[in-house]
Amino acid sequence: MSSWLEHLIAKSSEGSAGKTGLWRTFKPVHNVEKCNRCLLCLYYCPENVIKVYHHRFIIINYEYCKGCGICAEICPQDAIEMVEEEE
Amino acid sequence: MRTLLTGNYAVAEAVKLSRAKVIAAYPITPQTTIVEKLAEMVEKGELDAEFIRVESEHSALAAVYGAAIAGRRAFTATSSHGLLYMYEMVWWVANARVPLVMAMVTRTIGPPWNIHTDHTDLLTMRDSGWIISMAENVQEAFDLTIQGFRISEEVDLPFTVGLDAFQLSHTAEVVEVPDQQEVDEWLPERRQSYKVLPGNAVTIGNIGPNEYTAKLRYAMAKAIEDSRKVIEKADNSFGEKFGRKYGGLVEEYRLEGAEYVVVMAGAWCGDAKDAIDRLRDEGLPIGMMKIRYFRPFPKEEIKRLEGKEVLVVDRAFSMGYMGIFGMEVSSVIGDVTNVIAGIGGVDVGVEDFEAMFRKFASRKLQRLEWWPREVFS
Amino acid sequence: MSLPMESILLPGNPACQGCPHALGLRALSVLENVVLVVPAGCTTIISGVHPKASFSVPVLHVPFASAVAVASGLAAAYKQEGVEANVVVWMGDGAADIGFATISGAAVRNEDIIVVVSDNEAYMNTGIQSSGTTFWKAKTTTSPGGKSEEKKDLAGIMLMHRIPYVATASVGYLQDFVNKLRRVSEIRGFRFIHLHSPCPPGWRFDSSKTVEIARLAVKSGAWILWEYDGRFRISSPSKPYKDETKRVPLEEYIKTQGRFRGLSGEDIEEIKKKVEEQWKFVLTMEKTFK
Structure with a gap:
């Protein structure tokens, strides 16, 4: 590939803005007990960092989660709590 | 075949023989008859191309840019105020290194309204990275259009053919028009350094470090510098094939x-x-x-x-x-x-x-x- | 619920916290063979910093007013070559203002493309300036005393182009938006969706409230979800609010946002009248295109 092409064409990649988890001031913490696995948190996560495994386990990718808090707001079970990040 | 053609019809004929696949244009005197002719060719099935009847010149160049970046040979034409209206795209197309050809029928800029020629419009393209050619007669306008596709695609820069309003655009001269096979033999299949196609997850033109812009402009400066040789080569081989050699730049x-x-x-x-x-x-x-x-x-x-x-x-x-x-x-x-x-x-x-x-x-x-x-x- | 589990927008992108565009772009994941055309706007930034790109689909950045015309050219070329593609223009209300003639022209030609205007009701990327679709009385940096002009009904104008498909949508109702995109994928020709996208920094609310505020807009009747594909229908999330008495008071919507701070009772009455006029228009369309 000509070198100028490398300067014009960007490649698909996670973390195009770096580790956006560092933006967080509050961290969503998932409570398995309260969760009814409706997956609204996943569907409405703007960052696409919530995944479900085996139809059961909700995993939040804190490397990139910006801590917007939409998941906690939308959860009908109050199963996600926003906890202040420590320094 | 020797035939009587106006400059505008000669350009249209050359575009057809170059097998352009997408044409988009907005009418402006004195360019209009180029795209009218092309529209007619497409309508009659003489030219296998999509004709996009855009609502402005800005969109004309934008549309052929889209078609060209998707990998098809594309053509538009304009003049004077049309060029000024599409000026943003003029630069964008060049900076994106997308090959395509545009005919520029030179016309003065108003006010007062005046549809006749001078070169002020064409020369506003000077610093944009386009290869800018100017024809003296109808035959040369025809020849430059065909050469334009080859040169443009070889150096990944857009190419314009300047021809004077009325003196060329609407003046009929006897033109030597080669047949399709001869043009096919001289003009290779479209090539370009990159395309945008579904499934290929690349992003064209993302914000990046300033150095990348500078490096892209440097590469472009080098490409247009290198185009001297490409133009000369094209002029020579065109001369060998069709018997008309002009001398390069x-x-x-x-x-x-x-x-x-x-x-x-x-x-x-x-x-x-x-x-x-x-x-x-x-x-x-x-x-x-x-x-x-x-x-x-x-x-x-x-x-x-x-x-x-x-x-x-x-x-x-x-x-x-x-x-x-x-x-x-x-x-x-x-x-x-x-x-x-x-x-x-x-x-x-x-x-x-x-x-x-x-x-x-x-x-x-x-x-x-x-x-x-x-x-x- | 049948919403996409993944997004074409990858994690770790530059979008603000709680960005409505990011939510809208999630929904686009239901479309196949997408080529995304992006004019200047917030998504220019969201797309990432070179050499990385935030999208898992091809993206072409283009000048402000050119997007729909570039998309027309791409679609023409793919058609010529027999390439299966969904050419999608993803633009903001700014690009829709400056490029309106381009949208209209492509609509008239019935180009085989999808245009989504993700409308956050101001020019956010340049720092919250008033746009054609800025809500009545909303404060922006160019309307610090509140917008005094009309709010343009973009989807209504597109409806008048008689294109195959027009809809409004909301990032608060992703299922509805996804349903509409699925419908869109079954239709060819010019398809237009006007997506309501509440913007936390631009409207001055907390990033966690994007969905809630989007829903309040619908529940208060300030944003009406509808769909036209030859027939005009009010979409299910908005249906209950045809009955004015079922609506949440407009004040509930307005008070959630800093952009409306300091509105007088008179202002609010004026807005209510505008909202009422919009309902009249939508209900008339429903009757007209049964």
Whole structure:
């Protein structure tokens, strides 16, 4: 590939803005007990960092989660709590 | 086949023979009949292409940009205010290094409204990275259009063919039109350095470090520099194939032994050549260096004029300085005599050129003069 | 619920916290063979910093007013070559303002493309300036005393182009938006979706409230979800609010946002009248295109 092409064409990649988890001031913490696995948190996560495994386990990718808090707001079970990040 | 065609129809014919696949344009006099003809060809099935009837020139160039970046040979045409309206896209297409061809029928810029030729519009493209060619006659407009696709696709830069309003666009001349097979043999399949296709997750034009912009511009500067050779090669091989070779970036006319040299471009070169013939008959050692390509600028060729008396006849003026060609030529060889004429389509015929060149040879022209002097004083 | 589990927008992108565009772009994941055309706007930034790109689909950045025309050219080329593609223009209300003639032209030609205007009701990327679709009375940096002009009904105008598909949508109702995109994928020709996208920094609310505020807009009747594909229908999330008495008071919507701070009772009455006029228009369309 000509070198100028490398300067014009960007490649698909996670973390195009770096580790956006560092933006967080509050961290969503998932409570398995309260969760009814409706997956609204996943569907409405703007960052696409919530995944479900085996139809059961909700995993939040804190490397990139910006801590917007939409998941906690939308959860009908109050199963996600926003906890202040420590320094 | 020899046939009678106007400049605009000749360009349309060349686009058809180049197998353009997407055409988008918005009408503007004097360009309109190019795209009318192409629309007719598409409608009749003579040309297998998509014709997009866009709502503006900005969209015309945007649409052919989209088509070209998707990998298809694409063409548009415009003129004057149309070019100014699409100006943003002019730069975008070049900076994205997307090959395509646009015919630019040169027309003055208003107000007042005026549909006749001068070169002010075309020369606003100067710094944008387009390869800018200018035709002297209908045959040359035809030939440059076909060559344009090959050159553009070889260097990943857009290509424009300038042809003067009415003097070329609407004037019928006998043109040698090759058949499809001959053109196919000379013009290779479309090539380009990258395409945007579904499934290929690349992003074109993301924000990035400033150095990347600088490096892209440097690569572009190098590409247009390298295009000199590509243009020359194309001119040569076209000449071998079709019997018409023009000389690359410039055409030399009666330069042997010339002490006085006229530098100019466009349709009026024909009349100026006639004037040169008359003066040569009288024994005046005068010739012409016709500029065929404004960009890349023929600096090496112009340099050969050092030590001669040089008159640059301009059909465009850079407000606050001098004629645009005059300024470019003097950047290579120092002071030149610069005549500004034919602005707004004012007729300049053989007699005018004869009188002008006579005055030039007898050193009666000012260094910068609007022609004829008595009208502009 | 049948919403996409993944997004074409990858994690770790530059979008603000709680960005509505990011939510809208999630929904686009239901479309196949997407080529995304992006004019200047927030998504220019969201797309990432070179050499990385935030999208898992091809993206072409283009000048502001050119997007729909570039998309027309791409679609023409793909058609010529027999390439299966969904050419999607993803633009903001700014690009829709400056490029309106381009949208209209492509609509008239019935180009085979999808245009989504993700409308955050101001020019956010340049710092919250008033746009054609800025809500009545909303404060922006160019309307610090509140917008005094009309709010343009973009989807309504597109409806009048008689294109195959027009809809409004909301990032608060992703299922509805996804349903509409699925419908869009079954239709060819010019398809237009006007997506309501509440913007936390631009409207001055907390990033966690994007969905809630988007829903309040619908529940208060300030944003009406509808769909036209030859027939005009009010979409299910908005249906209950045809009955004015079922609506949440407009004040509930307005008070959630800093952009409306300091509105007088008179202002609010004026807005209510505008909202009422919009309902009248939508209900008339429903009757007209049964």
